Amino acid sequence: MVGLIVLGIISGCFLNICMMRVIKQMEGRVIQKKQCLWGFIAIEIGIFLMGTLCYKQYGISFMMWMNMSFWCVLMLLICVDLKFMILPTSIILIGSGIGVGFKAALSLMLYDWFYLWDCIVAGILGYGFFYVIYMWFLKVRKIEGLGFGDVRIMGMLGIYVGIEKLIIMLLIASVMALIVGTILYIIRRKSEAYPFGPWLCGAR
Incomplete structure (x- = not known):
């Protein structure tokens, strides 16, 4: 368990480095450490919680590593x-490649x-369904x-x-986004765009 905690901390640090590089690329400036403090803490806590849940559900197994990577x-x-209301294509492609790799390894095992x-098939259906909505x-x-x-993710x-x-994941994400959107509309008294990606990820 201690090893998993250490691995989670290392993973969180790596993700924070990736986050800082993305922010630098998006905003074209160097990010000060204080500016990333809350993001650093959020990622570390998030990885720790997800790692703990994966460990309790799957133990130290292939499925644990697959879900943790995801x-x-x-x-x-x-x-x-x-932060940006943008889902970088490069990160999505890397995530997709990791997913196909794990599923191929699982099939072989x-x-x-x-x-x-x-x-x-599920990847094609998910992409295709959102692409139709986007084009409509x-x-x-x-x-x-x-x-x-959102189409890519x-x-x-x-x-x-x-x-x-x-389909279940999409329904859960839509309900969560609708609830949050309604609350934001009541607070701000106006309709504004807000990211849908986090709700899709959270519904996972």
């Missing part, structure tokens, strides 16, 4: 989306190619109802959760 990617995407087939808003209503980053999430959990 949550590391999600934590980084959540922090970037909350169990001699069952269903896991690899399921993740690929763009063509019919002449606005971006979704960011294209839905494909990545499909790879991890599979076909069976994809």
